[in-house]
Ligand SMILES: O=C(O)CCC(=O)C1=CC=C[C@@H](O)[C@@H]1C(=O)O
């Protein structure tokens with residue numbers, strides 16, 4: 531890929547800060563740096579705690595989406611899931627109400643400071659709202675050890691789970707949990723073991739998961755993520771990185787280009803924001819997102835502008851990650 535010069539990126543960069551309706555993975559305000567490239571708007575939004583080596587892949591993805599033509603879509607809309615943060619069971623219905631027409635819900639579990647009974651109550655509340663036909667999946671973000679995962683999946687399986695995402699942190703643990711819980715018929719999905727791994731295919735080689743979660747930004751862009759899915763040879767679910775509507779369009783482009791897509795995708799997360807950069811935002815309607823480029827609204831870009839010190843922080847990060855990509859060649 532020919533990299534645009536850093537001056538070109540800085541000239542078209544806009545840094546935004548979007549407030550969230552509900553705290554999600556510790557985030558209450560989501561910051562993102564948006565870029566306007568020749569192919570359209572794109573997003574660079576690694577979480578603030580990520581180091582430059584990890585964040586550089588997100589920049590490669592952003593540049594690829596804004597500066598290069600994308601793989602051809604094979605579908606025009608993407609079925610998406612509702613995403614339920616680790617809220618109290620009593621708050622579940624209000625969260626789900628933000629996601630119009632979604633037949634699938636993903637529920638966060640194994641939150642630090644909470645217990646299995648909190649998870650059981652939250653997932654039961656989700657099942658009650660979704661009804662018996664709804665699809666309910668859970669995501670532990672690697673928060674359980676082997677025995678905790680074993681116990682939790684046995685306890686939660688009665689609620690008819692579509693799959694369990696990243697129950698434990700390591701590939702070896704995933705393989706062991708998958709072996710121990712196989713008789714329950716609950717598939718195991720790998721997320722962090724794909725997107726944060728030095729070798730995103732290790733999971734597939736180890737037989738440690740039934741499906742993989744893929745995210746366009748951390749995997750270096752749509753084309754690269756497609757290669758990983760093809761090489762893994764496992765069903766894939768495309769998920770967001772809590773992106774703005776601009777980054778979600780990148781995720782939707784990935785989902786649209788996958789040869790097979792059997793699951794609803796985790797791309798409904800704009801519904802967790804109280805404000806976004808596009809009008810209308812890329813939120814699910816009737817449980818689906820349209821595929822296509824998203825343009826920000828000029829007034830919303832201004833209204834969502836991050837503070838001067840946060841803009842300076844993001845521009846410095848952009849510069850360092852750009853330098854890392856240049857050095858990488
Ligand atoms: O998959 C979804 O339903 C929404 C996206 C989502 O859950 C995530 C987005 C961003 C960061 C992650 O901690 C989290 C995930 O683990 O999948």
Ligand SMILES: [Mg+2]
Nearest residue numbers: 669671695721
């Ligand atoms: Mg996950």
